[in-house]
Amino acid sequence: MSKVKVSQTSEAIVNLDADKVWKKLIDFGATEKFVPDLIEKVILEGNGVGALRTIYIKGGGEILERLTSINRNKLEMKFIILSTPMPVYNYEGIFQIDPKDGDKCSVKFESIYEVAIQEREEINTVIKNFQETFLSNLDK
Template identity: 35%
Template sequence: MHQITVHHDFDTSTDVLWDLLSDFAHIERWWPKDIPAVQIERVDLEGEGIGLIRHIYNKGFAAPVSERLDFQDPEALTYKLSIVGQRPAGLTAYQATGHIEALAGGRCRLNYKGEFSTESGQPGEAEAFLRMAYELMFTGLAAATAR
């Protein structure tokens, strides 16, 4: 298994950030709309609550990225998701854990850890794809929390 650990600090409270991230079915609330690299065309939902799968169809991509909500703890401000079904960028397994922590001055930090394996056994393509997705996530969340 390969691992990527990143974090981003936000000029908002843990409550505001948790409200966006815990609403797993509505990624469009915060995913950036003005960055051409990966734009959401539509999201189809399967199930509800823990186990909910959001099938994210992105413009220019034939297959959706399907993310399943595996765990959510509002007290600990922690959640886990997996990419299931047809995985992008040579991924054969992927699970991410997000944890929000309070910072001084009403700010917060999103700590994010992705664990993954690949067809080739090498992290190259998958790691580049995931790091790009994490940057888009941080950009979108920063914009959404600034509104």
């Protein structure tokens, strides 16, 4: 099975100030609020770098993720997926926040991963949809 490395980015303007969005992201355990149609619940173990979250998918399945980096100065955080039912390998997610005028900010969500060539198109669509849904719910 041949794999290909993919980097996919979504970006959105969020109607909250950067500090509020930053707190939501580094909380790391509230993911179900941002993708309520897909996620049943999230269990968080620990906090800060090294924290583990188990995401329980509606209809079955679990995703295990680890928070790997928090850079307050750059408003950037990173996480990796340790296990997932999706055919995605060596996944790293990166969030970066850019403050804007007023109570707004821009949030960039980048996913870097490997996927089998024959599944690339389908997985890219799934991940892009997830990114866009996640970003659209950050101000809720």
